Amino acid sequence: MKLTLKIWRQKGPNEKGEFKTYVHDKVSPDMSFLEMLDVLNTELIKKGEEPVHFDHDCREGICGMCSLYINGRPHGPLQTTTCQLHMRSFKDGETITIEPWRAKPFPVIKDLVVDRSAFDRIQQAGGYISVNTGAAPDANEIPIPKKIADEAMDAATCIGCGACVAACKNASAMLFVAAKVSHLALLPQGHAERKERVERMVAQMDAEGFGACTNTRACEAECPKGISVAHIARLNREYYNAMLTSYELPSKAGGDG
Template identity: 55%
Template sequence: MNFKLKVWRQSDAAAAGEWRTYGVSEIDSGASFLEMLDILNDRLVVEGERPIAFDYDCREGICGSCALTIDGTPHGPRQVTSCQVFMREFTDGSEIIVEPFRASPFKVLCDLVVDRTPFDRIVEAGGYISVDAGPKPEPNATPISPETQQAAMDAAACIGCGACVAACPNGSAMLFTGAKATHLNVLPQGQPERYDRSRAMVEQMDAEGFGGCTNTGECEAVCPQEISISVIGELYRDYRKSMVHVLRSRRGRMKAQ
């Protein structure tokens, strides 16, 4: 198969960036989108042109590294990660537009590579249950119904790719934040820190410059893990309750008196 690619090129974070067009030919229809870019890059290197930088790692849809906006949609039209897009899904001879995930908190570092460390800082603010390694109680002493476990798992399946942010007209990270918070907030283990967590994560999200949620639902529509927008409602509810809750200082560990 043959394609014309219109690709965003930007040598580093400070550079202006521009569109460049490349032709690729004789691509196997079973090739993935990223393998098609590999082939192009191999050619560019031999021709002495700078190859296109893009993030990838596992190439099986679970690490969350890849982050291409394909024809205007984060990860392309099929609601899978960029690495799971295959060339057989495109019309032979068509033009495909490739650009990075666009959102102001995700700074473009080079070509199609963006900085998603704001997500790490949102998790850092409260996306965990505070336990150090050491002897722990027998798990079956606290039965958890399969329904609760499945609800936690549905939310915990988030791969942190950032497509939700790139798709949102407000650049909101509420689907990501809601997924992490909901995973922990529905479990019995997550109760002691439930409200501190919800408040701290939302505040960090705001501090990173992500927008608020206005229920457009674009995030859910592109999420490769099919995280439901209902996690945002869950987080809102806990965030609201946290307003009548005295927050602990989360920095530092509990000190013996």
């Protein structure tokens, strides 16, 4: 296959970036998208040109490290991660535009690499159950209905890649935050802290500069793990309930969810 690639190149966080065009004629349909870029990079290095930087690690769709905005869609045309996207999804002769995630809270570090540490800070704000090592009761002490456990798992499957933010015209992180809030709110173990958790995580989400949710559901359509916006609904219920009854935060300032 022969492809024309328009790739965002940017030397550093404070440099001005631009699209550069590359013709790539060593593409096989069995390659993953990242392997296609590997081959391009080998060619570039051979020519003495700096390779294109992009994030990747596990290459099996679970670590959430790979990103890439491909032809205007996060992770490209399929609802999967970029590492699991294969070139058989493209046509010979096609032009592919490759950009980094575009969102203010995800500043570009270099080329296609962005800084997603805002996601970590949101998790640190409350995405946990406070239980010290060694303080746990027997695992079968609290039966959890299979349906509830399965629904919690549906939410917990989030890989934190940021496609939801990249897909959203508001750069909202609601699906990401909702996945954790919903996962822990569903489980009995998470009930003790459910109000503080949702308040703190939403406050941190707003502090990071993510936009508001306007229910376009673009996040759900692009989420490589198929996480449903029903979890956003649960987040909203959790949040309103917390705002009305919480004894936790002195100030009720913060996001409108």
